[in-house]
Amino acid sequence: MKISISHKIDKNRILRDALVLSGIAANVLLGFIMSSLKLPLYLDTTGTIYVTLIAGPFFGILTAVVTNTVSMLFSPTNMYFSVINALIAIHTSVFSRKHSFRKVKDVFGYILMLAMISGILSVIIRRFIGVDTQDSVVDNAAIEFAAATGFPYLPAAMMLDVLVNVFDKGISLGLAVLVIRILPDDISTRIANSIVKQRVMTEEEENRIYRWKADSKGSVRWRESSKLLLTSFVLVIAMAWIGLTLYFNSAKNDRIEAASDACRFAAEIVDPDMIDTYMMEGENAPGYLETKEMLYKIRNNSLGVDYLYLIKVEEDGCYVIFDLDTETEYGYDIGTKLPFKDEFLPYKDAILAGEEIAPIESKSDEGWLLTIGYPLKNSAGKLVCYIICDVSLEYMADYMIDFIMKILLIMAGLFILIVAFELWTTSIYTTYPLSAMTSCVEEFAEAGDDQVSLDNNVRRIRSLNIHTGDEIEKLYKTICDLTLNQAEQMRSIRHLSESTMQMQDGLIITMADMVESRDSDTGAHVQKTAAYVKIIVEGLKRKGYYAEKITPKFISDVVRSAPLHDVGKINISDKILNKPGKLTEEEYEIMKTHTTAGKEIIEKAISTVKGGSYLKEARNMAAYHHERWDGNGYPEGLHGEVIPLSARIMAVADVFDALASPRVYKPAYPLDKAIEIIQEGAGTQFDAKCVEVFIESLSEVKVILKKYDRM
Known part of the structure; x- marks a missing residue:
């Protein structure tokens, strides 16, 4: 039996490794050419720059350190300068995150900073460690300048070295940018995909994570890296001390x-x-x-x-x-x-x-x-x-001191590389996936019961495609299953809730119809008043009135329970309810009791039905929709904003419908007359703000009247 084993080849990783090798080759080749020609230039950071810009800081630092190690074949002192090349990779990475190479000012600042890093540090290394390099032209020029002007040699050498490095780093940057532009975009994207163990985050997602992390007191990445840095530093010092002793x-x-x-x-x-x-x-x-x-x-x-x-x-x-x-x-x-x-x-x-x-x-x-x-x-x-x-x-x-300094210079580049490797591995295997997951989960939690947001967040979490191959990946898969189940459970709860709400709304309409069916001339009163209530409450919200009170839940509760405002009329006898003429004083007092009766009926329903908080606004409307702004209403003589807002809204809707609709005791008023009466009551009988938004919505009011054949 033949068994075939297939190994999955990561082509993106091969591209990334090829990029690093090309960067090392470019650095070494250009450095060798400059050294052979005895020119005061290096150009051995070209590969470091473009590898850093494409693949990130760790691979840039890796390119830098390996470059100086290989360059020892033709220049034995190059290893002492690996720390400079590593710092160039770090600065390039930091600069690329905060600035753009499209602005001349930013580019010049970048080149000047690289020139200062290279020029000043290289002079210090050459002079204080006693390392000779190829740039004798610069050293000789500094000696002659110092002799001619009396200017100190060391500052003169630094200034000349910085000036030379301005040209060197400018040419290196130009060559690096040329390589990046020649490289196809899909290759750059594939290399970026090989660096992380998940889907590469978009700029918007990265910014969202940075904003989310801003509230954190610490970072796993920096805590773990600091521990490694401290441990490595103590270990190096201890080993160096023991070795030197x-x-x-x-x-x-x-x-x-x-x-x-x-x-x-x-x-x-x-x-x-x-x-x-x-x-x-x-x-x-x-x-x-x-x-x-x-x-x-x-x-x-x-x-x-x-x-x-x-x-x-x-x-x-x-x-x-x-x-x-x-x-x-x-x-x-x-x-x-x-x-x-x-x-x-x-x-x-x-x-x-x-x-x-x-x-x-x-x-x-x-x-x-x-x-x-x-x-x-x-x-x-x-x-x-x-x-x-x-x-x-x-x-x-x-x-020994000279020996220690040389060892430290050699170790500095390697030390930076080790720290960068730890930061990189911690990022791709821990902090990057954890931050992405936590940000998504936090947004999932904030979505609450918004099903669209929940579904979008589930899709975003699953699109992260974290594949670290360790506990982080297991955690990610668990979170994917958890959020998916939660979203589906919320969908089921919503369906159940909607069914319950439909049933509740049906009961409300049924109760309202039972009352309305006893009133021979109300003419779809509950439907129209509910529609008017919706117009008024949405108008108040649109204009910003009572913003602290008018929430989506308040609007829903008021509109849904509006049909129950006259539920108390079920206690009023048909003789009084359908009397064609004017009620006597005694009959009017009985009619007024429908407010308190409605309040009692709904309060009993509230105490019976758990979670029926929406009925609280139904109780307010049933009890107080005949209260007046000036305090001359009934049943309690409340005034102004002491009257519940839902009742003030219903008062306008109820009176308008009574005016604009025929009753057994009167014909319907013309629309203009009805509107005039409502306007006259603003500030005395009605809340002026409710009247204002109602009048401003007359086009919608006419649609409702037309719908019920009253125009």
Whole structure:
């Protein structure tokens, strides 16, 4: 049985890797050409710039560091400058997010900043680390300028280097932009798609996420990166300190051993029985000059030995016998008396006794020295002198500092690359998908019961296509299922709610019809008043009146429950309700009770029906639609805005319909007359704002009247 295994090839990733390789190749090739021609230009940031602009900061930094590493093949010092190339990638990334390369001012500012980064840092690296580079033309020009003007060399070198780098980075940017324009747009898009583990966010979505993140106190990305940065920094410092300490101690021990060997070699060539003769006759003593010549050879061939001399130790001090540095400022003539140094005083007795002493560190005008003393005894076993070898620890320290600086420069570029890699991986695997998911979920939550918004958010969440292959992807799939189920559940609830509302509306209409059917001449009163109420409440909202009160829910509650405003008439006898003439005072008082009766009926319904909050406005309209703005209405004599807004709206609608419709006791008023009466009641019987918006909507009112055949 043949089994075939197919591996899915990520073509977008191949394009991205090819882009990085092309950037490295462009940098190395251009740098090699400039180096071969001995020109004061580099052009080795061209690839860094276009890779950063297309693929992002991490791949730009990767291009920069690898470029300087490969360039060591033809310029061994290039690795020290990788930090400059990495900083150029960082600045390019930051600039591209905030500015455009279409504005001349922005482009010049970008080039100037790159020139300053390159020029100033390269001079510092060359001069303080002692690294020579190809741009001797710039260095020589700076030296000549400083000599001619008296201007300090270092600032002069920096200014000239910045000026040269303006041209260098300008040309590099031009070449980079040319590459970007030549590259097809779909290739750039595919490379961008390979960088993240999800759908690339649009600019609008990115801005939405940034606004959402602005309220956060911290960021997972920066918290994790800061931890890595701190940990890496502490680890590097600790390892560097341990390594340097071990190196210093090892080098120190090697020099101690070499100095000890030098002392023993010297002891073999110096005749101890001739020491007193050397002291008295000096260079005229037989064999003195030959011995001194041999001591020179021993010193010059001993690792790290800077000084070699012989001294005769007495109680009152030390007397010079041989000093190989007599011609220097630190040399002494034969017979010169030297006092014991403070560092040697604790060992004075041992020295006088001719004992071999441990190496002693001291600091003096000669520098930081490590002294090894070897006792030389004659044939009788008596101490005649000490052979002294001095090792310079200051030289070792300077060498170590120079070594540390070079290592730090090399590590700086790599360190930036490591941090950029951590930021990139944290972004694509954690913060970027988490931010996108959280932003979508937050909008999903804010959508509330808006089904259209819920469905749109579900589609947007599912379109993220997060495929990190870890717990984040599992979380994403769970959120997709959760939001989809929630949206479907909300759809089911909405259908149920709409069915319930339809049933409630049907009950309301039924109750209203039961009342209306007893009134022989109302003529679709409940339908028309409900329509007028809708016109008035929407007009108030349109003009901004009572904005804090008129919400979508208020409008819905008022319009839906308007048909119940006369439900209390069910308690009024047909004799009074359908009386063709004017009611007596007693009958009128009975008729007025339909308001309180309606209030009681609806309050009982509210207490019975859970969630029937919309009936609260029905109660207000039933109870108070006969109240007057001036307080002369019934049943409680409320006035002004003390009267519930829904009742004030219904008052206008109810009276207008009563005027414009025929009744058993009167014919219908003409429309103009009805409108005139309503206008006259503004501010006394009615809320003037309700009258205002009603009059302004006469075209809609006429449509309603025509619909019910009353025009």
